[in-house]
Amino acid sequence: MKEKRKNMNYFKINKKLHGSLGDMVLNVEFSLEKGDFLAIMGESGSGKTTLLRIIAGLEKSNSKIIVDNEIWQDEKNFLPPQKRKIGFVFQDYALFPNMNVIENLLYVQKDKKLAEFLLEITNLKELKNRFPNTLSGGQKQRVALARALMRKPKILLMDEPFSALDPSMRESLQKEIFLLHKEFNLTTIMVSHSPSEIYKLSNKVIEIKQGKIIKNSNTKEVLLKHSGSAKFAFEAKILDLKKSDIINIAIISIGNQISEIVITNKEAKNLKIGDSVIVSTKAFHPNIKKIK
Template sequence: MIKIEIKKELHGSNGVMNLDVNLDIRSKDFVALTGLSGSGKTTLLRSLAGLEKAQGIIKVDNEIWQDEKEFLPVQKRKIGFVFQDYALFPNMTVLENLFFVNKDKELANHLLEITELWELKNRLPNSLSGGQKQRVSLCRALMNRPKLLLMDEPLSALDPTMRIKLQDEILQLHKEFETTTILVSHDPSEIYKLSNRVIVLKDGKIVDDGTAKSVLLKTSGSAKFSFEGKLLDIIKVDVIYVAIIAIGQQLVEVTISSNEAKELRVGQDVRVSTKAFAPTIHT
């Protein structure tokens, strides 16, 4: 069990904000942490890692990592941290990057086999692709068999095919090593696939906490689907209006009424939903 009860004053783009988090996380859970940029997600991860100081208590199992008197330094916390920018040592080979954490050859070989990196073990990071670098970063994070694995948007810079492959490997390693994992992500499909619990932060506070389905599913009533996107344009074609909306990496066209065309504004975040074959758009 991990107990987190911390407060920290943050200075964001909208001024001063107070990170105020009180939660318990069960051992071996896979928790997705999501919310708008600047809501305090990365600061929470860095506080758990001991990279930043916050007021309050962090307790992992029966070990105090932080309270009013104690502050366990990062090197003494049983954590693995996977960064978005890989943070590999450029002058070390793949294997040397792993051995920097722990000289356990058997564990290193096992991790490299699982992630299909064995044949690349003597290569330097600058000769690897982005996906390969992130796999090395993941392996390195697991070299000390951490109690807590922290990942800050580790797959956001990768293409969709590689993201899916690494999601599978992350889930496999999470189960095999029985770590408690906290992942920062904005990708609903990634969150749904990997996590058994989703925590939503807004302005430094927890505003939602539950399963991926209960937190992320936005349909209501008899609606068959619902997607969030950005309204790019409204075009009049003869007597009808067509809205051009960006949803993820795709553009969709939705026919709208003249009243909707008057009410909607280009640049708005909108929700597209349908009950049958008649999509509707809501801001």
């Protein structure tokens, strides 16, 4: 069986949830090798954060979790969070405000040599005596990451770790996390809504919808949704459809951008406002395809 292979980590998660569209069951199964960087994507309320919390032991569930051939949870066993070798980086940093930077790290484990090493490689050495309320968002997130690594985790969990940061800080921290992932040979699971972030960092992607895995493959196969010689492909939403003289035009939103594209008569008949579509191009001619 997969879960018995050397350095394999096996997760079979099952829990009843109240999702964005009502009651649902989070029911996912996947395995990771040591050193994998898995990104979990999906719409809000699909169960992504709950999945991380179950792996960390912060929520009870009917699950089977095996990490490095050690049973963390099954029908008979439940290893408490403090005994799981987990590093967890939350969205809100979760630092102790009454402790300075190095005290935050040493609270996890009294290993000053490791703490100093982590402060060095995350460029925090000069800030080690500062308190969280004097740090920027990016500095706080680096402290949170260094603190998570103090446990020498077998699994590093990150729940949208860059969501509160500006674009330049996000890019800088992404590079640091990728280097730390390699340096410590981590197995990392990250929840993210950013395709570019997922593409840069992960080698595997799972997409969850209403508690179920709808895609599970390597990063390029999941994110590059086009085939053949398409130059690009983006998921978009139809905001408006209009006709100008003999030309049909679709107003679409892609992320935070709104664009107009020319569509054929056939496309105009088959599309309606609110439809989700894939917009792609071949030889600089945009194509639009409705998502079923």
